[in-house]
Amino acid sequence: MNAEIIAVGSELLTPFRQDTNSLYLTEKLNELGVEVVFKTIVGDSRSHLTQVASAALTRAEIVIFMGGLGPTEDDLTREAVADTLGLELRRDWDVLARLEQRFASRGMKMSANNAKQADVISGATVLPNANGTAPGQWISGKYDGKERIILLLPGPPHELKALFLDQCVERLRAKLPPQSIATRVIKVAMMPESQCDARIAPIYKRYSNIQTTILAGAGEIQIHLKTQAASMDDAQAIVDKLAEQIEEELGEFVFSDNGDSLEQIVGYFLQMRNATLAVAESCTGGLLAERITSVSGSSRYFLGGAVVYSNELKTEFAGVPPELIQKHGAVSREVAAALAEGILKRCKATYGVGITGVAGPAGGTAEKPVGLVFHALANESGTDVVERNFFGDRKRIRWFASQQALDMVRRRLT
Amino acid sequence: MNAEIIAVGSELLTPFRQDTNSLYLTEKLNELGVEVVFKTIVGDSRSHLTQVASAALTRAEIVIFMGGLGPTEDDLTREAVADTLGLELRRDWDVLARLEQRFASRGMKMSANNAKQADVISGATVLPNANGTAPGQWISGKYDGKERIILLLPGPPHELKALFLDQCVERLRAKLPPQSIATRVIKVAMMPESQCDARIAPIYKRYSNIQTTILAGAGEIQIHLKTQAASMDDAQAIVDKLAEQIEEELGEFVFSDNGDSLEQIVGYFLQMRNATLAVAESCTGGLLAERITSVSGSSRYFLGGAVVYSNELKTEFAGVPPELIQKHGAVSREVAAALAEGILKRCKATYGVGITGVAGPAGGTAEKPVGLVFHALANESGTDVVERNFFGDRKRIRWFASQQALDMVRRRLT
Numbered sequence: 001m002n003a004e005i006i007a008v009g010s011e012l013l014t015p016f017r018q019d020t021n022s023l024y025l026t027e028k029l030n031e032l033g034v035e036v037v038f039k040t041i042v043g044d045s046r047s048h049l050t051q052v053a054s055a056a057l058t059r060a061e062i063v064i065f066m067g068g069l070g071p072t073e074d075d076l077t078r079e080a081v082a083d084t085l086g087l088e089l090r091r092d093w094d095v096l097a098r099l100e101q102r103f104a105s106r107g108m109k110m111s112a113n114n115a116k117q118a119d120v121i122s123g124a125t126v127l128p129n130a131n132g133t134a135p136g137q138w139i140s141g142k143y144d145g146k147e148r149i150i151l152l153l154p155g156p157p158h159e160l161k162a163l164f165l166d167q168c169v170e171r172l173r174a175k176l177p178p179q180s181i182a183t184r185v186i187k188v189a190m191m192p193e194s195q196c197d198a199r200i201a202p203i204y205k206r207y208s209n210i211q212t213t214i215l216a217g218a219g220e221i222q223i224h225l226k227t228q229a230a231s232m233d234d235a236q237a238i239v240d241k242l243a244e245q246i247e248e249e250l251g252e253f254v255f256s257d258n259g260d261s262l263e264q265i266v267g268y269f270l271q272m273r274n275a276t277l278a279v280a281e282s283c284t285g286g287l288l289a290e291r292i293t294s295v296s297g298s299s300r301y302f303l304g305g306a307v308v309y310s311n312e313l314k315t316e317f318a319g320v321p322p323e324l325i326q327k328h329g330a331v332s333r334e335v336a337a338a339l340a341e342g343i344l345k346r347c348k349a350t351y352g353v354g355i356t357g358v359a360g361p362a363g364g365t366a367e368k369p370v371g372l373v374f375h376a377l378a379n380e381s382g383t384d385v386v387e388r389n390f391f392g393d394r395k396r397i398r399w400f401a402s403q404q405a406l407d408m409v410r411r412r413l414t
Numbered sequence: 415m416n417a418e419i420i421a422v423g424s425e426l427l428t429p430f431r432q433d434t435n436s437l438y439l440t441e442k443l444n445e446l447g448v449e450v451v452f453k454t455i456v457g458d459s460r461s462h463l464t465q466v467a468s469a470a471l472t473r474a475e476i477v478i479f480m481g482g483l484g485p486t487e488d489d490l491t492r493e494a495v496a497d498t499l500g501l502e503l504r505r506d507w508d509v510l511a512r513l514e515q516r517f518a519s520r521g522m523k524m525s526a527n528n529a530k531q532a533d534v535i536s537g538a539t540v541l542p543n544a545n546g547t548a549p550g551q552w553i554s555g556k557y558d559g560k561e562r563i564i565l566l567l568p569g570p571p572h573e574l575k576a577l578f579l580d581q582c583v584e585r586l587r588a589k590l591p592p593q594s595i596a597t598r599v600i601k602v603a604m605m606p607e608s609q610c611d612a613r614i615a616p617i618y619k620r621y622s623n624i625q626t627t628i629l630a631g632a633g634e635i636q637i638h639l640k641t642q643a644a645s646m647d648d649a650q651a652i653v654d655k656l657a658e659q660i661e662e663e664l665g666e667f668v669f670s671d672n673g674d675s676l677e678q679i680v681g682y683f684l685q686m687r688n689a690t691l692a693v694a695e696s697c698t699g700g701l702l703a704e705r706i707t708s709v710s711g712s713s714r715y716f717l718g719g720a721v722v723y724s725n726e727l728k729t730e731f732a733g734v735p736p737e738l739i740q741k742h743g744a745v746s747r748e749v750a751a752a753l754a755e756g757i758l759k760r761c762k763a764t765y766g767v768g769i770t771g772v773a774g775p776a777g778g779t780a781e782k783p784v785g786l787v788f789h790a791l792a793n794e795s796g797t798d799v800v801e802r803n804f805f806g807d808r809k810r811i812r813w814f815a816s817q818q819a820l821d822m823v824r825r826r827l828t
Contacts, residue, residue: 011627012453013440013449013450013451013452013453014440014444014627015437015438015440015441015444016437016627016629016636016638017629018432018434018437020432023429023430023432024429026427026428026429027429030428030429035427036427037427037456037457037459037462038427038454038455038456038462038466039426039427039454039455040452040453040454040455041452041453041454042451042452043451045451048451048452048473051469051472051473052452055465055469058465059462059465213425213428213430215430215431222430224430278727279721281700284704284707285703285704285706285707285708285712285716286695286700286701286702286703286704286706286707286719286721287700287704288700289699289700289703289704289721290698290699290700290701290703290704292699293699293700293721293723294699294808294809294812296773296774296775296776296808297776298699298723299723299724302699302723303723303724303726303727304720304721304722304723304724304727304731305700305720305721306718306719306720306721306731307693307700307703307707307718307719307720307721308718309707309712309713309716309717309718310713310717310718310761312717312761312762313692313717313718313761316760316761317718317720317731346730347724347726347727347730348726359710360710361710362710362711394708394710395708398708
């Protein structure tokens with residue numbers, strides 16, 4: 001079966017807000033074997049909503065509305081869908097009683113406009129909303145002679161997600177042919193997309209029964225595998241077999257095949273080895289530390305570090321000799337190594353990282369252009385330095401530099 | 415006039431990718447006085463594209479397609495729009511020559527499939543693409559008896575943006591009634607949305623000719639004002655008058671009215687006063703330093719700082735006495751103050767910031783729950799500490815803490 005997702009709300013047609021619920025719903029629908037073929041965004045206008053509803057019911061088998069179920073005059077999804085289907089809206093006294101109870105339990109009196117949230121399209125199943133006032137609605141029937149499933153879901157993400165999981169997934173599954181869909185995500189660090197694809201295309205192209213999607217971001221490639229089979233075990237065995245071959249081909253470039261981020265993987269390995277990490281960052285300005293500490297529990301392996309933007313602080317916090325900076329420049333292989341070794345010693349860590357580079361857009365020279373970054377990793381047995389020339393804007397260059405540094409730690413630990 | 419924006423590409427119907435071009439286009443269209451009334455996302459299917467094209471041409475006056483103009487079999491926007499309009503596609507020999515030239519100038523031979531990028535819908539104006547191979551197309555004519563403008567634009571954001579600005583804005587303006595639209599954005603820090611709205615609603619509601627949109631994010635509220643008038647000067651005067659009244663009402667909560675970020679504002683004030691800043695971060699783990707250094711040129715006022723995740727490093731880098739930590743705990747008013755004062759001294763900065771708190775989700779206690787954060791700001795004349803209880807997940811708590819710290823620096827400087 002295929003689906004259209006409709007996001008309702010005038011704010012989603014401004015330059016400032018974007019529908020994100022549909023990404024979640026798409027993931028869950030794909031897991032059920034439902035393909036999303038259209039997405040539409042429409043404002044709080046009854047006539048526009050009606051136009052969108054009839055177009056969707058003509059072209060998709062499952063039509064999901066998100067939003068426009070609130071208590072205000074602008075909330076018109078119920079009315080528009082009823083119009084389109086030629087059905088009546090009827091006040092549901094059970095729903096109304098629950099609404100009144102919800103307000104009463106918080107010591108509040110329900111205002112009159114909330115009552116419209118108890119209006120239910122004739123023949124619809126009410127889907128209780130555990131996290132908000134607007135219940136969802138499920139309508140199953142014919143439109144223009146064709147079988148259709150229509151879902152009305154609330155817009156706030158935490159209401160929508162819970163309601164969809166609790167009330168919709170099993171109802172949809174019962175309407176769908178039994179499917180067993182298995183997926184796998186392989187993550188790869190610091191590899192050019194073209195190089196990655198050139199190496200793995202000959203492998204995944206042999207499996208026409210597996211859908212392979214390659215998503216390239218800044219310093220990270222995700223390879224998504226998906227297949228379906230008669231049983232879940234069969235489906236999983238099929239994707240696992242391809243995953244194994246891809247991982248073998250890409251070798252040490254692969255850092256995760258279970259969804260973990262690079263920050264998490266670095267954390268696992270440090271913990272596993274009872275090791276600690278400290279960092280001295282110049283051009284990344286705290287981004288590396290921020291990424292490492294975004295993982296809950298990182299205090300078990302991350303001691304801390306220094307953001308050494310000025311030359312004086314490179315000396316003060318990481319013991320880099322001023323002469324070294326003077327001789328080679330702050331952006332140099334030597335200073336990167338000294339930062340890593342200095343912070344290692346200062347923090348009494350197992351591993352020390354040093355980063356220095358030109359993040360731009362200003363500050364580049366012919367000899368040391370914007371994008372030049374030196375990354376150093378030190379432990380008691382020695383120091384490695386990697387020199388890279390990243391392109392792009394300040395944000396991208398800083399991100400790549402932090403990614404490269406994390407990847408160096410990962411490779412050293414594995 | 416109103417518009418529908420259509421994003422084309424099967425990847426935009428997966429859980430992993432999202433159309434973002436439409437936000438940019440919406441901003442530019444709004445500036446011309448065009449309202450976006452529908453957005454649609456459709457995959458690389460000729461029949462789906464045709465369905466979407468005819469629905470859009472029925473319900474919107476300007477229809478803009480983004481993407482699907484590339485050289486592969488999956489790029490079908492040209493074909494589908496031609497089908498829908500009942501027009502022919504014709505190979506444009508000038509466009510083809512330019513394409514071949516583009517490849518030749520890079521020492522490459524054009525592959526045969528690229529030639530389809532020279533296919534132009536009969537009667538369309540070719541819009542040269544300075545940044546890529548696929549030109550845009552502009553079609554102005556009747557559909558089902560109604561005047562329509564149809565735009566075909568390339569999908570890659572840098573191609574789309576340049577092409578729209580260079581080739582479409584003036585062409586659209588010539589088709590539209592003359593409009594003078596003025597806007598203003600007021601940014602407010604660390605104020606609850608309900609409190610902000612309660613104070614300014616009585617003011618902005620007096621101006622029915624100004625569209626006021628309030629967008630609340632983590633620790634920041636943006637108040638967008640927009641109006642149109644006979645002349646640009648008139649329009650600007652109208653929004654400026656309201657902006658002035660809102661700013662007077664909100665006073666020191668307002669940090670910017672020209673689009674600048676809080677990080678930028680802090681930077682301006684530090685530079686203006688010839689002052690420098692250093693930070694010692696515990697729970698924010700480098701986020702504050704990262705935000706400050708995300709501004710190009712921040713090395714002029716930001717010296718650096720320390721990420722003092724472990725207690726030992728609080729002592730080592732910011733000179734916090736171990737007894738103080740033992741007596742009050744690492745998360746305390748006293749340790750926050752000692753971090754700010756210590757880092758100030760160590761870095762010889764004009765201002766020092768210290769942050770310590772419980773970012774969660776683990777590590778909270780009854781006395782010191784998740785979300786409790788102490789923020790300290792020191793200079794030679796004294797130290798302020800602000801205690802806050804933030805709610806939300808780790809990411810949100812860390813963001814709020816960095817926002818609070820930046821806002822303290824801003825307030826001290828103004």
